[in-house]
Amino acid sequence: MSLDAASCYRAYQARDARFDGRFFVGVTSTGIYCRPVCTARLPKPKHCRFFPSAAAAEAAGFRPCLLCRPESAPGLSTVRSGQRLVEAAVRLMGEGCLEDGGIEGLCARLGVTARHLRRVFKSRFGISPVAFAQTQRLLLAKKLLTETSLPVTDVAFASGFSSLRRFNALFASRYRMPPTRLRASAAGESPATDAPGLELGYRPPYDLAGLLAFLGARAVDGVEAVEGGIYRRTVRLSRHGADHAGWIAVGQAAGKNALRVTVSAGLMPVLPPVLARVSHLFDLDCDPWAIADGLAGLAAGHEGVRLPGAMDGFEVAVRAILGQQVTVAAARTLARRFAAAFGEPLDTPFRALTTVFPAPERVAALSLDAIASLGVIAGRARAILALARAVRDGELVLSPAAAPETSLEALRALPGIGEWTAQYIAMRALGWPDAFPHTDHGVKKALGEADAKRALQRAEVWRPWRAYAVMHLWRTL
Structure with missing residues (x-):
């Protein structure tokens, strides 16, 4: 990554939050490196070196600033x-x-x-x-x-x-x-607790209210809940053959461009992947102005809209199948029944959180009749079983680390998964910013198009950010 020292210094001088996480500043007179938003006294240009990452600054011998705390800088997502x-x-x-x-x-x-x-x-x-x-x-x-x-x-x-x-x-x-x-x-700054809270940064603007509204409308009772500006949910992750279960709570950090994430003690052995999934769910690596520039005016006045991700790609995929050709409310009801019937109970401090969504291995072992008994039509029950077995056997990976083209091809090959379902899963589970469910009724309605192919053609102008375009189109309904 090539960095122009003069341009970087101007951004540093302005404390411009749009450049937070894009580069770091090593100050030779102190041996410390900072974020470009650091409020410490501005050093002279001759004392500044610029690095594309915190790791590069540390490799050059600089140590992190205790004021701006480089560990809290947002990441940077891209599609190149x-x-x-x-x-x-x-x-x-x-x-x-x-x-x-x-x-x-x-x-x-x-x-x-x-x-x-x-x-x-x-x-x-x-x-x-x-x-x-x-x-x-x-x-x-x-x-x-x-x-903590x-x-x-x-x-x-x-x-x-x-x-x-x-x-x-x-x-x-x-x-x-x-x-x-x-x-x-840091003594005295963090209260003693079994559920430590951490801050994860983002680049403003950030429409947290809109993202919470999206998640809240689709929340699966027992698994997740949105109350008072806080998102909570149960989580299970496996590591080295052991399952770790617990809960998280996410809300705005007071006075900062950051979210505060509380993680229960049961998830501490898998804390890095938990935080990585929270970052994906809340799209914290997004560069909102770069995306707004690519949406040709569609985002004007709403640059903070984010793309909701997933804590569990398999869960989102199952819920997408359950939501085929039904309303959001109906899909939520089916997902609640599914989690209650096949998930695992979990003790939490919250009445709304009682259940962990079933793992692919558990679902793959179910019978068609067991799923259909919840009111799920046979075709969708077969699709869920095929999905669970593909994920269990490693034939399908549903995470942002997967190659989107490969995963989309594998999804389309499964029975009962059409283009809408595949693209929706790509949007959320894969975090693919160019996914576009062109057959979606809401997308066509927002575009004033009855023909899905015509909607797809019109979306070409929004590449490679078509998934964000979908969020803006849904916002207008």
């Missing part, structure tokens, strides 16, 4: 092929793929050579994949030390380190202080 590969790699790292299988295992999941991955990583972040992952673990640890009261040992393991000794040594080497000193400096 090389950058899409990097984004997929980063997501898989967040899921623990690098720790589980090393660089070769990561590359096997991505279908590329290690040499190619290193090349595109160097181009985007100025650093190798392994060094990038190491910095991400350290920055998450720094966030946990600053924003978790014991240092728990911080180390929650951040992805397999050894407390390794964590202590690397933290002291990189940040020139032991973890306990940073924890002491």
Whole structure:
């Protein structure tokens, strides 16, 4: 990534939030690196070096600013092929793929050579994949030390380190202080709790109210709820053959361009993937102005609209099948029945959260009659079974790290999944920004078109952001 020093300095001087996460500023006179929105005293241009990532700044010997906290900077999502590969790699790292299988295992999941991955990583972040992952673990640890009261040992393991000794040594080497000193400096700022809260940044504008309204209208009773500006849901993730279940709560962080995410104790062993999925669900890596520019006026006045993602791609896919040719309310009723019948009970502090949505393995073992007994027509029951078996067997991957074209092809090959269902799943489960369900009734109505092919032709002007165009079209109904 090429950075023009003069342009970067002007953005830094203006504290322009649109550039937050796009670059980082290393100050040679202090040895500290900052976000471009940092409110500390502005250094002279001759003392500034600019880096495409926090990892690149740390590799150059700079340590993170304690004021602007680079670990809270938003990420950056894109659709260019090389950058899409990097984004997929980063997501898989967040899921623990690098720790589980090393660089070769990561590359096997991505279908590329290690040499190619290193090349595109160097181009985007100025650093190798392994060094990038190491910095991400350290920055998450720094966030946990600053924003929670978790014991240092728990911080180390929650951040992805397999050894407390390794964590202590690397933290002291990189940040020139032991973890306990940073924890002491933050003492009193975070209340003791079994459910620590963390902040995840975004680039403004951000229409959180609109996103919560979308999620709330589709919330599956027992699994998720939206109340008082807070989104809550149950979560289950598997790691190394063990299931970890718990709950999360997400709302606006007071006075900041960030969401506050509360995570229950049961999910701490899988904290990095939980946070990665929250980021996907709430589209926190979005660059709203770049997307608005690409929508040719469709987003004017509503640049903060986001693309709702998913905490669980399989769950969204099942709900999409249940929602075929029925109203949102009817789809929600069927999803509630499905979760109540086949999900697992979970104790939480919230009356609205009682159930974990069933895993693909559980659904794949069901009979057609068991699903149909809930009021699901036979064709859709067969589609759900085929979907569950494809996901269980690894023939279909429903996450933003998957190649969208490959996943779309696999979805279309399943019985009972047509273009609308495939494109909707691509929008939400895959996070594919160019997905476009052109046969959707609401899309055609908003465009004033009766013909789906004509709607598809008109959407060409919005490439590669057609999924965002869908959200704006639905907003106008």
